[in-house]
Amino acid sequence: MKVIPGIIGAVLLAAGLAAPAAAETELSFYTGIQGAPHSGVSGNDPGGVGAFDFTAGWEGRSFEMPPYYGVRATWWTNFNPQLGFGLDFSHNKVYADDATLAANGFDRLEFTDGLNTVTANVWWRWPDAWMNGRVTPYIGAGAGLAIPHVDVATSGGTTFEYQVTGGAVQAVAGVKYELNENWGIFGEYKGTYSQNSADLSNGGTLDTNIVTNAINVGVSFSF
Numbered sequence: 001m002k003v004i005p006g007i008i009g010a011v012l013l014a015a016g017l018a019a020p021a022a023a024e025t026e027l028s029f030y031t032g033i034q035g036a037p038h039s040g041v042s043g044n045d046p047g048g049v050g051a052f053d054f055t056a057g058w059e060g061r062s063f064e065m066p067p068y069y070g071v072r073a074t075w076w077t078n079f080n081p082q083l084g085f086g087l088d089f090s091h092n093k094v095y096a097d098d099a100t101l102a103a104n105g106f107d108r109l110e111f112t113d114g115l116n117t118v119t120a121n122v123w124w125r126w127p128d129a130w131m132n133g134r135v136t137p138y139i140g141a142g143a144g145l146a147i148p149h150v151d152v153a154t155s156g157g158t159t160f161e162y163q164v165t166g167g168a169v170q171a172v173a174g175v176k177y178e179l180n181e182n183w184g185i186f187g188e189y190k191g192t193y194s195q196n197s198a199d200l201s202n203g204g205t206l207d208t209n210i211v212t213n214a215i216n217v218g219v220s221f222s223f
């Protein structure tokens with residue numbers, strides 16, 4: 001259970017270590033409304049539902065505990081202030097809906113603490129674009145790892161643990177409004193694709209690739 005706080009700490013520590021070498025360091029914290037379209041789920045559950053292959057309906061339930069949120073650190077370069085590099089931790093989450101559970105013999109099928117991703121990102125911004133430089137559009141993309149909390153329960157057993165399940169990629173487009181020299185607020189769209197090949201506690205496996213779509217709002221601090 002200490003994996004995720006450790007990841008957040010690593011992101012913030014990296015920001016502090018990198019600050020002297022960067023023209024600008026920016027820490028951002030966000031939440032929002034996140035959901036996911038249906039996706040295929042396959043695998044094997046020994047002693048439970050056996051081999052399975054179905055399409056799951058997913059629910060985001062963004063504001064239920066634990067909520068959807070994210071944190072990232074960005075370092076805008078000296079040689080081109082429009083170009084930045086960074087790290088992003090996102091606590092996405094999905095629940096299989098009741099119809100999916102009932103039709104396929106699952107008591108629980110969810111990644112709710114969460115469908116976590118850690119990515120290294122490249123950013124591009126347009127400073128001084130609007131309102132005398134107070135409004136800055138930006139885009140970004142990144143790649144990294146999916147580290148979900150796998151929560152699966154059937155008559156064959158219960159799996160309840162963090163696992164590294166595969167790769168993850170993300171794309172972001174948003175706008176930041178500067179409140180003052182250090183603080184800003186922002187809104188953005190964020191899409192994430194994660195590969196999830198999980199091991200079940202009874203020796204089985206579960207595979208699903210999930211796309212999450214989110215509308216985020218957040219606050220940033222630059223120094």
